[in-house]
Amino acid sequence: MKRKALKGSFEQTRAPLLFLLPNLVIFSLFIILPAVSGLRLSVYEWGILGDKAYVGLANFKEVFADEMFWKTFFNTLRYVLFVVPLLTISALAIALIASDNIGGVAVFRGFFYLPTMLSLIIVGIIWRWILGDQLGILNYALTLMGSDAVPWLTTPLTANISLIFITVWNMTGFYMVMFIGGLQAIPEELYDAAMIDGASKPQIFWNIKLPLIRPTMLVVIVLATINSFKAFELIFTLTKGGPGTATKLLVQNIYQVAFEQDRLGYASAMAVILMITIGVLTIFQFRMNSKEYTNE
Amino acid sequence: MKKLMMLLVLGLVLTGALWAAGAQESAAEEVTLSVLWFNDANESEVFMDTIQDYLEANPNVKVDLQLVPFSDYEKRLKLMIAGGNPPDLARVTNNHVAMFVNELLPLDGNVENLDAVLKGFSPASLAFATHPDGSILALPTEATANGMIVNVDLFADAGIDIRELSKSWDWDDWYDAMQQVKRGNPGLKYALGYDFSPHRWSTILYQAGGRFLNEDETAMNFNTPETIDALTFFKKLHDDDLIPPSVWMGSENPQELFQAGLVASHIGGSWLINAYANEITDFEWAAVQMPKRAIRSSVAGGKFIASFKGAENEEAALDLMLAFSDPEHNSMYCRDTFNLSGRTDVTIEYASRSDDFNALASDLNVTPAITAEDWKSPELNKIYSYIREQIVEGLLENISMKQAAQNIHDEGNKYF
Amino acid sequence: MNRPRYALRYALFILLTFIFFFPVLWIFISSLKSQSELFTYPLTFLPSNATFDNYREALGSGSFLRYFGNSSFVAVISTLITVLINTMAGYALSKFIFPGRDIIFYVMIATLMIPLQVIMVPIFLLEKNLGLLNTLWGIIIPPAATPTGIFLARQYMMTIPNSLIESARIDGASEGYIFIRIIMPLAKPIIATIAIFSFMWRWNDFLWPFIVISRQSKYTIQLALSNFVGQYNIDWSSLLSMTVIAILPMILVFLLFQRYFIKGLTAGGVKG
Numbered sequence: 002m003k004r005k006a007l008k009g010s011f012e013q014t015r016a017p018l019l020f021l022l023p024n025l026v027i028f029s030l031f032i033i034l035p036a037v038s039g040l041r042l043s044v045y046e047w048g049i050l051g052d053k054a055y056v057g058l059a060n061f062k063e064v065f066a067d068e069m070f071w072k073t074f075f076n077t078l079r080y081v082l083f084v085v086p087l088l089t090i091s092a093l094a095i096a097l098i099a100s101d102n103i104g105g106v107a108v109f110r111g112f113f114y115l116p117t118m119l120s121l122i123i124v125g126i127i128w129r130w131i132l133g134d135q136l137g138i139l140n141y142a143l144t145l146m147g148s149d150a151v152p153w154l155t156t157p158l159t160a161n162i163s164l165i166f167i168t169v170w171n172m173t174g175f176y177m178v179m180f181i182g183g184l185q186a187i188p189e190e191l192y193d194a195a196m197i198d199g200a201s202k203p204q205i206f207w208n209i210k211l212p213l214i215r216p217t218m219l220v221v222i223v224l225a226t227i228n229s230f231k232a233f234e235l236i237f238t239l240t241k242g243g244p245g246t247a248t249k250l251l252v253q254n255i256y257q258v259a260f261e262q263d264r265l266g267y268a269s270a271m272a273v274i275l276m277i278t279i280g281v282l283t284i285f286q287f288r289m290n291s292k293e294y295t296n297e
Numbered sequence: 298m299k300k301l302m303m304l305l306v307l308g309l310v311l312t313g314a315l316w317a318a319g320a321q322e323s324a325a326e327e328v329t330l331s332v333l334w335f336n337d338a339n340e341s342e343v344f345m346d347t348i349q350d351y352l353e354a355n356p357n358v359k360v361d362l363q364l365v366p367f368s369d370y371e372k373r374l375k376l377m378i379a380g381g382n383p384p385d386l387a388r389v390t391n392n393h394v395a396m397f398v399n400e401l402l403p404l405d406g407n408v409e410n411l412d413a414v415l416k417g418f419s420p421a422s423l424a425f426a427t428h429p430d431g432s433i434l435a436l437p438t439e440a441t442a443n444g445m446i447v448n449v450d451l452f453a454d455a456g457i458d459i460r461e462l463s464k465s466w467d468w469d470d471w472y473d474a475m476q477q478v479k480r481g482n483p484g485l486k487y488a489l490g491y492d493f494s495p496h497r498w499s500t501i502l503y504q505a506g507g508r509f510l511n512e513d514e515t516a517m518n519f520n521t522p523e524t525i526d527a528l529t530f531f532k533k534l535h536d537d538d539l540i541p542p543s544v545w546m547g548s549e550n551p552q553e554l555f556q557a558g559l560v561a562s563h564i565g566g567s568w569l570i571n572a573y574a575n576e577i578t579d580f581e582w583a584a585v586q587m588p589k590r591a592i593r594s595s596v597a598g599g600k601f602i603a604s605f606k607g608a609e610n611e612e613a614a615l616d617l618m619l620a621f622s623d624p625e626h627n628s629m630y631c632r633d634t635f636n637l638s639g640r641t642d643v644t645i646e647y648a649s650r651s652d653d654f655n656a657l658a659s660d661l662n663v664t665p666a667i668t669a670e671d672w673k674s675p676e677l678n679k680i681y682s683y684i685r686e687q688i689v690e691g692l693l694e695n696i697s698m699k700q701a702a703q704n705i706h707d708e709g710n711k712y713f
Numbered sequence: 714m715n716r717p718r719y720a721l722r723y724a725l726f727i728l729l730t731f732i733f734f735f736p737v738l739w740i741f742i743s744s745l746k747s748q749s750e751l752f753t754y755p756l757t758f759l760p761s762n763a764t765f766d767n768y769r770e771a772l773g774s775g776s777f778l779r780y781f782g783n784s785s786f787v788a789v790i791s792t793l794i795t796v797l798i799n800t801m802a803g804y805a806l807s808k809f810i811f812p813g814r815d816i817i818f819y820v821m822i823a824t825l826m827i828p829l830q831v832i833m834v835p836i837f838l839l840e841k842n843l844g845l846l847n848t849l850w851g852i853i854i855p856p857a858a859t860p861t862g863i864f865l866a867r868q869y870m871m872t873i874p875n876s877l878i879e880s881a882r883i884d885g886a887s888e889g890y891i892f893i894r895i896i897m898p899l900a901k902p903i904i905a906t907i908a909i910f911s912f913m914w915r916w917n918d919f920l921w922p923f924i925v926i927s928r929q930s931k932y933t934i935q936l937a938l939s940n941f942v943g944q945y946n947i948d949w950s951s952l953l954s955m956t957v958i959a960i961l962p963m964i965l966v967f968l969l970f971q972r973y974f975i976k977g978l979t980a981g982g983v984k985g
Contacts (some may be wrong), residue, residue, distance in 0.1 A: 044640075046454075048401060049375045049376075049379045050375065050378065050379075050397070050399065088521070112664070129548055129549075130536075133543060133547070134541060134542070134547060134549060135486070135541065135543060135549065135554060135557075135559050136549060136553055136554065136557060136559070138351070150682035152542065152543070153546070154543070154546075154547040154548065155542045155546040155547035156546070157541050157693070205677045239334060239548075240547070240548060241548055242546075243495075243546060243547070243548065243686070243687055243689055244411070244546035244547065244689050244692075244693055245546075245687075245689035245690040245692075245693050246686050247691065247693060257682050258370050258374065260371060261371075261678075261679060261682055262679045262680075263375075263396075263679065
């Protein structure tokens with residue numbers, strides 16, 4: 002019923018386009034234009050300091066045979082696969098307990114949001130220091146308590162676990178704020194009605210809160226996916242992609258190819274593949290979401 | 298919400314006023330030289346102090362010093378060059394010279410009496426600044442040398458007079474001394490902090506008699522018995538708990554470990570003398586000669602000052618460059634930044650630590666020219682991260698060290 | 714008002730606070746130590762000689778105030794622009810039907826997927842051609858149109874009932890009036906969210922300032938901070954104290970705006 006009303010009375014072009022205009026201008030000029038001229042390079046062999054030569058799809062062919070590309074591609078997939086669900090769940094869980102306006106809740110929200118306020122470079126530097134084998138406060142505390150020091154960042158397995166934990170630690174507050182914003186939008190009457198019907202807390206969560214914050218949930222999952230695919234600064238300062246290449250992700254590889262090897266064309270080809278991958282996943286996420294909507 | 302916005306606008310106006318108060322743009326008719334700089338310690342301050350008298354004598358010249366962190370320095374330079382907007386002057390390393398070999402402004406033809414100017418500089422440093430066609434692209438400021446710094450007290454506690462021992466030692470003596478220093482200091486878990494850098498790693502490569510490139514620098518020649526010797530020895534130092542894994546595998550800073558007394562020695566370079574002279578107060582330390590394998594060797598390097606083709610104020614830039622590099626200014630700069638000079642015609646009276654400089658210089662004097670030829674190569678610099686990653690893969694035993702050598706060899710050859 | 718339930722919740726809050734807050738607290742505690750104490754073994758938890766020297770040094774230098782001023786100017790102006798244009802876009806994309814709507818939305822989301830590192834060179838050239846290099850406007854305007862903000866605004870406004878807009882329209886209200894008088898007040902929670910994020914993004918931004926700014930008089934806090942991380946060494950005392958100071962404005966903005974996270978703001982307007 003709602004949908005029909007929306008179609009009937011809101012079908013116009015001038016007003017919405019005017020509302021969109023400032024964004025469209027800035028986007029086209031500062032993002033899309035450079036992006037097009039940047040990604041067009043993917044069919045060129047080009048270094049910032051070198052000559053430019055058209056090579057057709059040669060860069061793409063090379064990508065598919067590039068061991069380092071695949072290594073970092075799968076490292077990235079693994080990272081995304083762990084980070085997105087853990088992040089979504091932790092952010093939602095904390096938002097649920099921190100969305101009621103009980104005394105002092107603002108201060109606690111502030112505490113949970115604090116890690117997000119640190120710039121990624123600082124987050125990397127600080128955690129590298131805290132988790133240091135010998136100069137790290139965490140290992141120092143462990144040894145004081147009689148336990149063995151843990152090689153937090155020096156084995157491939159522990160480095161990956163530490164990295165995932167730090168990402169979740171860093172970004173939970175960000176997505177928590179989104180969820181709190183979404184939870185505020187749920188009309189109070191719905192809870193009251195449910196309470197009168199004798200619904201239990203879990204029932205309220207599953208039947209009211211969860212369906213109604215689905216728009217926010219979609220934002221969180223889509224953004225968390227995109228952001229973890231693009232992760233770079235934090236990891237680069239934390240582990241430099243190491244030990245070896247154990248935590249080296251795609252964007253770090255792209256970055257090194259572009260600026261260290263001075264192959265901007267080849268780097269652009271990898272960026273295009275990265276974008277296609279994220280794009281496909283995002284469309285899939287949108288589809289899943291709207292499908293569940295119609296199932297309701 | 299309205300009140301909030303008002304508050305924000307108010308804050309904005311205040312900060313704007315604050316910000317405008319500081320901004321005073323210079324009047325016309327002056328030359329403002331854009332100078333791109335990175336700091337290892339406080340070199341930018343010393344640079345400004347050093348050229349103070351020049352600026353007083355040339356009141357029409359102003360310096361707009363742009364400080365960029367080292368990790369982003371190349372990127373910034375590449376952006377500026379790509380945008381047709383290179384800085385008038387820049388502090389560059391020998392790696393940068395190799396990278397920007399076609400973008401740097403040759404001094405030939407732009408500087409009068411160039412031969413007379415160049416006479417005072419060390420040939421080794423000048424070699425880094427030379428274009429393959431023979432023209433000079435930059436003037437050396439500091440010379441750097443890779444080297445070893447030791448915690449004299451820790452070695453003494455283990456009954457080793459490290460100053461005496463290091464006067465003539467080889468890898469075996471070195472290895473034994475490291476084992477002994479651990480035995481003699483029960484709390485000491487590791488003997489050596491080794492900078493997480495292929496450039497520093499290459500010190501033992503050259504000592505083993507190896508190198509990255511072939512004789513005429515036209516291709517890699519990395520998978521050799523000498524290379525494997527250096528790689529295997531490096532792995533042994535890790536396996537035997539002499540080097541802490543947290544440096545090459547976990548990015549702990551060996552400089553901080555050394556300062557904390559958690560390692561008995563540190564392989565880094567001459568720039569450490571400045572930092573350690575300022576930071577270390579609770580134990581005695583010294584720079585010592587490095588041990589010999591096939592040969593004795595350090596790795597030479599240097600910092601330079603250069604201008605770029607297409608810079609806005611070429612003439613004024615070159616004038617300041619020459620002034621800053623003359624014997625008087627150069628020795629002042631090197632003295633105050635605790636560095637070896639790129640000139641040979643100056644004697645620098647350091648406030649302290651001259652023995653340490655002598656130890657490093659003695660390594661530098663016997664260092665073969667191939668170290669510079671390798672690190673001058675733009676191709677080698679393109680696989681810098683790759684070398685680091687492959688060595689760590691070898692340390693982790695994901696691949697054999699022989700495989701690592703072969704991989705590095707192959708990857709480098711892609712660029713020749 | 715069930716006491717034990719709240720007690721449990723506060724216990725959880727305190728546990729979570731420990732996890733989230735400890736590393737930040739560690740930054741603060743360490744900023745009170747001298748550089749040599751930071752790397753003395755055995756380590757110390759509390760400073761043996763707490764000193765605000767690091768802060769005095771940071772605040773004492775005139776350039777710090779300059780950077781702080783630049784960052785404030787950029788973050789405040791940019792946030793005002795972002796909040797306004799993002800909510801406008803979110804409204805257009807959620808409450809109107811017009812040709813190309815979905816394509817516009819997806820293209821905006823797609824711009825999030827571009828690794829900025831790859832297109833730095835074209836961005837630099839563009840800023841240069843527009844004369845925006847070394848200007849604060851060069852780092853205010855381009856990132857102001859945040860896809861994330863638009864996405865958030867759109868998703869939130871989808872939950873605003875159409876009936877409110879319809880009845881205003883029947884009363885003859887103009888589109889601008891409806892947006893300012895009806896949509897904006899109902900969107901307060903999401904405006905607060907976008908404001909908090911936008912301020913933080915611009916305040917912490919490194920990449921845009923790095924591309925655009927090279928003149929030191931235009932440096933932002935983050936550019937200045939990054940200079941404490943050297944080739945071989947980190948200037949810990951300056952880095953830590955400046956980091957602590959740099960967080961304060963974001964805390965302030967967060968606490969100011971989070972008041973608008975009030976339950977059921979839209980509820981009053983819903984008529985079934």
